[in-house]
Amino acid sequence: MSILSYLHVVVTARLAELSRDGERGDSPVPTAVIIFGLVFVATVVTGLALSRANNWMTNIPTFSNPTAP
Incomplete structure (x- = not known):
């Protein structure tokens, strides 16, 4: 058993020794490009959500026009 x-x-x-140092610094895509891509996608998603929310809010009827769609 021993x-x-x-x-x-x-x-x-x-x-543990092999996984400690891994592959460092040899990325085919620089970190700045990855970060820029993530920020771009987040901006697009936020803009899309904002436009959908604004469209939804404009369809809520007001007290002066309660029969609006």
């Missing part, structure tokens, strides 16, 4: 415990510790330590 050999299994030893092998478990050795494998766990080796996996």
